[in-house]
Structures are given as structure tokens and as C-alpha cells.
Amino acid sequence: MDRILIARLSVGVLFALSGWGKLFVRSRREEMVRTLRAAAVPAAEVNAVFVASVEFLFGSLLTIGCFTPLSCVMLSGIMLVALATTVLPAVKASSFVGWLGEVLYLPEVHRSVFPPFEMFPGVCPAEVVSCVVSELCHIPLETRGNIAM
8 A cells, every 4th residue: 555545544534523622512612722722722621613614624634635724734734732721831851952852853843754754755755854854953955865763
């Protein structure tokens, strides 16, 4: 089975199920509203339904392979907002490297990073990480291919 298909199915099903739970299971929706209120998100009740609807709709569309690029953008956007409002402020570390180490283990980071790669099937996440690391560390262009992952 194609790796892109497996990634698309797993990410799509994950989001669709998450959205379904927040839309149709009262306790999950109430938990979402509490989370949004704690993050000081305005109109928490409306935003909870909006976020759950986006997760369910675009997760379902991603699962069946319809509007894949749009679905990836929408789902990544949801996760980036979740990271910025609720997840990253809660990460505590004594140094930037420690903070980065904690952040990279968060499931929200993985859910926001991998959908865009489904939009561009020929792009390998390791290659992108290598490029970003080499840019941040000012590694000369001719030595970038030698960065070990």
C-alpha cells in the first residue's frame, strides 16, 4: 500500500473521529468549551462547534481523498491555532533547547506538520527538516546534503 495513502487515511480518520466526538458527545464538547474558555478564546461555544465541524468535515474529506490540499491547509490551521492558544503556553523548560525538545514530542506538532506533506507527495519531511536546520545553523549550501538525520 502506498505510504501517502496510509498517511492520508490515518490523519484523516484521526481528525474525523476527533471532530465527531466533539460534535456529538456532550462531555467531549463541554471539555472543548472549557479548554477554549481557559485559553481566553472569544465565543467559546461557537468556536467549539466550528473547530469540531472543521475537524470532522475536512478529516472526512481527507480520508476519502476529496479536496486534499484544502483539507490539509484547514486541518493544519486548526492544529497551529491549538498549539498557539493552549499547548505552547503550557510547555515549561529551563532552556530553549529543553523547550524545543518538549515541543517536538507534542502530538499537536505532528498533526500540524504532516498534513501539508500530503499536499506535496514528492516532498520528504526529513529533507524539509534538513533544509530548515541548515538555514537556521547557516550551513553552506554545498554541505547540506551531508546533514545526518
